Amino acid sequence: xxxxxxxxxxxxxxxxxxxxxxxxxxxxxxxxxxxxxxxxxxxxxxxxxxxxxxxxxxxxxxxxxxxxxxxxxxxxxxxxxxxxxxxxxxxxxxxxxxxxxxxxxxxxxxxxxxxxxxxxxxxxxxxxxxxxxxxxxxxxxxxxxxxxxxxxxxxxxxxxxxxxxxxxxxxxxxxxxxxxxxxxxxxxxxxxxxxxxxxxxxxxxxxxxxxxxxxxxxxxxxxxxxxxxxxxxxxxxxxxxxxxxxxxxxxxxxxxxxxxxxxxxxxxxxxxxxxxxxxxxxxxxxxxxxxxxxxxxxxxxxxxxxxxxxxxxxxxxxxxxxxxxxxxxxxxxxxxxxxxxxxxxxxxxxxxxxxxxxxxxxxxxxxxxxxxxxxxxxxxxxxxxxxxxxxxxxxxxxxxxxxxxxxxxxxxxxxxxxxxxxxxxxxxxxxxxxxxxxxxxxxxxxxxxxxxxxxxxxxxxxxxxxxxxxxxxxxxxxxxxxxxxxxxxxxxxxxxxxxxxxxxxxxxxxxxxxxxxxxxxxxxxxxxxxxxxxxxxxxxxxxxxxxxxxxxxxxxxxxxxxxxxxxxxxxxxxxxxxxxxxxxxxxxxxxxxxxxxxxxxxxxxxxxxxxxxxxxxxxxxxxxxxxxxxxxxxxxxxxxxxxxxxxxxxxxxxxxxxxxxxxxxxxxxxxxxxxxxxxxxxxxxxxxxxxxxxxxxxxxxxxxxxxxxxxxxxxxxxxxxxxxxxxxxxxxxxxxxxxxxxxxxxxxxxxxxxxxxxxxxxxxxxxxxxxxxxxxxxxxxxxxxxxxxxxxxxxxxxxxxxxxxxxxxxxx
Amino acid sequence: xxxxxxxxxxxxxxxxxxxxxxxxxxxxxxxxxxxxxxxxxxxxxxxxxxxxxxxxxxxxxxxxxxxxxxxxxxxxxxxxxxxxxxxxxxxxxxxxxxxxxxxxxxxxxxxxxx
Numbered sequence: 001x002x003x004x005x006x007x008x009x010x011x012x013x014x015x016x017x018x019x020x021x022x023x024x025x026x027x028x029x030x031x032x033x034x035x036x037x038x039x040x041x042x043x044x045x046x047x048x049x050x051x052x053x054x055x056x057x058x059x060x061x062x063x064x065x066x067x068x069x070x071x072x073x074x075x076x077x078x079x080x081x082x083x084x085x086x087x088x089x090x091x092x093x094x095x096x097x098x099x100x101x102x103x104x105x106x107x108x109x110x111x112x113x114x115x116x117x118x119x120x121x122x123x124x125x126x127x128x129x130x131x132x133x134x135x136x137x138x139x140x141x142x143x144x145x146x147x148x149x150x151x152x153x154x155x156x157x158x159x160x161x162x163x164x165x166x167x168x169x170x171x172x173x174x175x176x177x178x179x180x181x182x183x184x185x186x187x188x189x190x191x192x193x194x195x196x197x198x199x200x201x202x203x204x205x206x207x208x209x210x211x212x213x214x215x216x217x218x219x220x221x222x223x224x225x226x227x228x229x230x231x232x233x234x235x236x237x238x239x240x241x242x243x244x245x246x247x248x249x250x251x252x253x254x255x256x257x258x259x260x261x262x263x264x265x266x267x268x269x270x271x272x273x274x275x276x277x278x279x280x281x282x283x284x285x286x287x288x289x290x291x292x293x294x295x296x297x298x299x300x301x302x303x304x305x306x307x308x309x310x311x312x313x314x315x316x317x318x319x320x321x322x323x324x325x326x327x328x329x330x331x332x333x334x335x336x337x338x339x340x341x342x343x344x345x346x347x348x349x350x351x352x353x354x355x356x357x358x359x360x361x362x363x364x365x366x367x368x369x370x371x372x373x374x375x376x377x378x379x380x381x382x383x384x385x386x387x388x389x390x391x392x393x394x395x396x397x398x399x400x401x402x403x404x405x406x407x408x409x410x411x412x413x414x415x416x417x418x419x420x421x422x423x424x425x426x427x428x429x430x431x432x433x434x435x436x437x438x439x440x441x442x443x444x445x446x447x448x449x450x451x452x453x454x455x456x457x458x459x460x461x462x463x464x465x466x467x468x469x470x471x472x473x474x475x476x477x478x479x480x481x482x483x484x485x486x487x488x489x490x491x492x493x494x495x496x497x498x499x500x501x502x503x504x505x506x507x508x509x510x511x512x513x514x515x516x517x518x519x520x521x522x523x524x525x526x527x528x529x530x531x532x533x534x535x536x537x538x539x540x541x542x543x544x545x546x547x548x549x550x551x552x553x554x555x556x557x558x559x560x561x562x563x564x565x566x567x568x569x570x571x572x573x574x575x576x577x578x579x580x581x582x583x584x585x586x587x588x589x590x591x592x593x594x595x596x597x598x599x600x601x602x603x604x605x606x607x608x609x610x611x612x613x614x615x616x617x618x619x620x621x622x623x624x625x626x627x628x629x630x631x632x633x634x635x636x637x638x639x640x641x642x643x644x645x646x647x648x649x650x651x652x653x654x655x656x657x658x659x660x661x662x663x664x665x666x667x668x669x670x671x672x673x674x675x676x677x678x679x680x681x682x683x684x685x686x687x688x689x690x691x692x693x694x695x696x697x698x699x700x701x702x703x704x705x706x707x708x709x710x711x712x713x714x715x716x717x718x719x720x721x722x723x724x725x726x727x728x729x730x731x732x733x734x735x736x737x738x739x740x741x742x743x744x745x746x747x748x749x750x751x752x753x754x755x756x757x758x759x760x761x762x763x764x765x766x767x768x769x770x771x772x773x774x775x776x777x778x779x780x781x782x783x784x785x786x787x788x789x790x791x792x793x794x795x796x797x798x799x800x801x802x803x804x805x806x807x808x809x810x811x812x
Numbered sequence: 813x814x815x816x817x818x819x820x821x822x823x824x825x826x827x828x829x830x831x832x833x834x835x836x837x838x839x840x841x842x843x844x845x846x847x848x849x850x851x852x853x854x855x856x857x858x859x860x861x862x863x864x865x866x867x868x869x870x871x872x873x874x875x876x877x878x879x880x881x882x883x884x885x886x887x888x889x890x891x892x893x894x895x896x897x898x899x900x901x902x903x904x905x906x907x908x909x910x911x912x913x914x915x916x917x918x919x920x921x922x923x924x925x926x
Contacts, residue, residue: 002921005853005921006918006921006922009914009917009918009921010918012914012917012918013839013843013911013914013915013917013918016910016911016914017836017839017911020836020907020911021835021836030907031835031836031907031911032834032835034868034903034904034907034908035830035835035838035868035908036830036868036871036872036875036904037827037830037831037835037871038830038834038835039835040883040887041871041872041875041876041883041884041904042875043883044875044876044878044879044882044883044884045879045882045883046878046879047878047879047880047882048878173883173887177890719890720889721886721887721889721890721895722886722890771882771883771886772879772882772883772886773882774880774882776882
């Protein structure tokens with residue numbers, strides 16, 4: 001034996017193995033990662049992969065079969081509910097484990113475990129907002145009812161059955177890249193997932209912090225003008241003219257409100273840590289048989305969310321002898337969330353209602369152990385949050401809980417420019433509720449009464465549940481647990497020193513805005529304010545006005561409707577806001593000093609048909625011009641304060657300019673000259689033209705090229721190769737086809753209530769979460785083209801149909 | 813002949829070991845082959861290297877073919893290899909080959925006399 005060469009080569013070998021078995025920064029352990037028998041190659045699913053399997057789990061009560069069609073949509077046939085949701089959990093985990101694990105860890109404020117120090121502030125925000133606190137409260141409610149608990153337990157067991165059977169080589173490729181392992185599923189994690197949805201849809205539908213800044217700048221009448229409660233052009237969800245009953249609860253403003261609240265300009269402002277996308281909205285509508293060619297209602301829904309791969313939705317059919325439901329589910333939760341059964345169809349859009357308020361807290365001292373409340377020092381409940389950070393470090397964060405809720409912002413968390421006020425958050429999502437079980441009941445509802453029964457306990461996030469039945473009923477309910485507010489309550493940060501500013505109760509459920517079988521034969525929602533000004537409650541929110549106007553415009557004039565017409569409408573590109581805004585722009589521009597290039601842009605926008613099609617140059621020019629104008633009008637006025645106040649909604653700006661071309665805000669107060677609307681409009685155009693010229697030289701003047709629609713992987717820029725970029729699709733947030741750069745219709749569904757049911761759907765993704773599968777993104781091209789998949793509502797007699805591609809058999 | 817035998821044996825054994833043990837099992841098996849089939853050290857290195865280049869490279873190539881390159885083209889951008897699947901297969905083979913080569917080299921010194 002040659003000792004020295006042996007030793008040297010042994011050290012090299014050992015060193016090589018060590019280096020290749022260790023993660024270096026973001027580089028995964030390369031030996032393991034590259035090994036064709038362990039690493040990512042194992043995720044490269046054969047293009048002709050089969051999914052036939054026979055599986056045995058002792059937890060099952062009976063036998064079940066899962067039939068997959070050629071799009072890998074599972075049609076689950078079980079003998080009872082428990083087995084049904086066990087299998088749903090199993091399939092979610094089999095095809096979407098990574099997203100379930102990642103999203104619930106993020107919801108809980110544990111992203112740092114995966115992403116490292118970069119995510120610490122995100123995690124702190126989640127914990128300070130009380131996400132886990134909210135999920136714990138929900139869990140108690142979810143498990144208090146034995147039937148409900150049984151369903152969640154079955155689902156959890158199904159997820160864990162997959163996790164337990166998972167070999168390391170079969171881990172989703174993201175685990176291999178990031179070098180971590182999935183964690184066992186629990187009912188709490190299901191609750192966390194639903195709270196993640198609650199955060200996306202009901203945390204940020206208030207502007208308390210922004211409006212508090214504005215309150216210190218503007219007079220009360222200006223505030224009403226800049227941030228109006230009821231837009232002039234509103235087309236509400238509940239048809240105008242609906243008579244509302246006398247309110248069941250009349251909240252009373254505290255005696256000190258004028259001085260301590262409305263008149264108080266000292267409540268120094270602070271910026272929110274983060275806000276969900278303001279385009280988190282959706283469309284849904286339903287037309288009655290009187291307006292369709294077949295005489296049966298047609299229901300449509302397209303929820304707009306941040307688009308992602310894997311998609312937030314997983315399509316499936318869930319059938320037992322007593323229920324039969326088809327639609328999309330949320331991996332991480334049992335039940336079908338949007339879909340139809342043998343008798344009814346339903347869909348949801350976000351209510352946009354303000355269900356979150358901030359209260360200024362005065363602590364006795366830095367221990368945060370006591371705060372001043374109702375003329376006495378009251379004890380807080382201290383919750384110590386431990387955040388594990390990848391690499392072994394642990395961060396601790398102290399959060400004080402008050403009567404209102406957790407003190408989210410304090411001297412250890414908040415914007416540096418703020419005065420580090422202590423702000424407690426009162427958020428409806430903290431209250432115990434069982435949103436999931438609404439869907440259990442909805443999946444089985446047979447008629448209008450059972451639909452209202454199913455949704456009436458749904459608390460947060462408030463949703464517009466649109467409904468159609470085979471018996472011809474159409475309806476919509478804006479459902480949620482909404483605080484009954486006195487006029488102005490919760491628009492701004494409220495004093496937190498006494499109980500008189502607390503929520504005094506909730507709007508009685510029966511008084512939530514709703515409509516059943518209106519004479520006009522259709523109902524629609526697009527995140528607009530649900531009612532006109534006659535509704536007897538003060539209901540602030542971050543409503544979106546234009547889409548609902550467009551939908552109403554089309555539906556009101558349509559007759560003899562067929563599903564194909566609805567497909568066209570869901571993919572419609574008409575820019576309603578531009579219809580009103582463009583005349584303001586074109587009517588005020590001074591063309592005398594424009595360059596040839598500028599005149600060329602102007603001609604394009606003059607000839608524009610108001611359609612935001614993918615190849616539209618007019619839409620690009622209009623949008624840049626309008627954005628530039630908004631900035632010119634508002635930036636100076638809003639920046640008096642730092643951080644600046646919130647710009648009014650573009651709808652508001654348009655309405656203000658339409659009404660008053662001499663609006664005082666048009667003048668740029670940072671210059672000695674007085675700017676008029678023609679000057680500002682012309683300057684805005686010239687400014688936009690600079691950017692447009694640049695874009696044109698890059699070949700990006702067409703709208704789709706300009707906004708570069710992209711469906712990112714959940715890990716965003718960290719995994720760009722897993723995304724689909726440069727999609728040729730038009731639209732915008734305020735247009736029915738609401739595709740922005742990375743946000744838009746996450747599922748388009750059309751259900752024709754004929755017998756048998758005729759249904760269509762498509763989402764921008766694929767059934768498999770595996771980037772190495774042909775089913776990862778195979779629906780995207782159809783979605784871009786506005787095409788739909790025909791949804792196969794499989795019957796017992798179809799089990800030998802040639803549409804069945806694969807079959808899984810489940811038994812004990 | 814010895815060279816071919818040890819190359820093939822290294823490759824086959826690496827495949828079997830990979831079915832039951834962590835990825836670094838290839839280092840152990842390649843070392844064992846070099847001890848059993850004794851060769852000059854540089855030949856042992858080359859046999860180990862080639863054995864795994866063929867085993868890992870071949871497996872990767874086979875998997876990639878069946879997958880129509882869907883995943884490899886993405887991973888070859890993450891890594892970054894310009895989205896070139898063939899390069900990724902080559903890198904896979906070379907990394908396996910280097911580990912096995914040095915393990916075999918180590919093994920060859922165990923039985924070699926001065």
